[in-house]
Amino acid sequence: MTEDTVTLEGLRAEWRDKFMTAPPKLRSRDLMAREIAYREQVAREGGLSRTMEQRLAKLAERFAEDEAYQPSQAPRIKAGSCFVKDWRGERHEVWVKEEGFNYRGRDFASLSQVAFAITGTKWNGPAFFGQRKAGLGKAERP
Structure with missing residues (x-):
């Protein structure tokens, strides 16, 4: 620079x-x-x-x-959908809400926060839950 x-x-x-x-x-x-x-x-x-x-x-x-065009920020996951993740022998279900996610009765703003609650380490939430190609090879790290 x-x-x-x-x-x-x-x-x-x-x-x-x-x-x-x-x-x-x-x-x-x-x-x-x-x-x-x-x-x-x-x-x-x-x-x-x-x-x-x-x-x-x-x-x-x-x-x-169209100067007023507003592109969508990301694909929207429908409320009521459920992500299922097997992590270290345990099954984890995350429910999509209108605003955020619900995991075991607790609300979270992002999938990354849910992934942290499950693993105790920082993750890219969509990658952890198999929603991004980049995360598919890393989702089961020890």
Whole structure:
């Protein structure tokens, strides 16, 4: 990341030196510094996945068509659904409520809180309960 003392014009010069193109027409020193940092990170670590780029392109199209468009934040699990998890030989049932979850008579705001109540360690709740691909291989850790 660039120093806080560099001016907007200094950042534009840095952009031209690093990327060999004209800098974006940003008027904010902070935004220009963030854009440079992002570009450097992409060069080092790689950019967004193809799937994410496609999802963002579709969102951009929707916003261009309708500025008031409000995408849903995540798939909603219907109230009354039940997650069942066998953990270390014990069966755990978690009921989905309109607002949150119920596990053994206690209410929780998130699946992660329920997973913590079951295991005593921090987990990504959807992964623990098999709702995310990333968690499928880790759900039964000792």
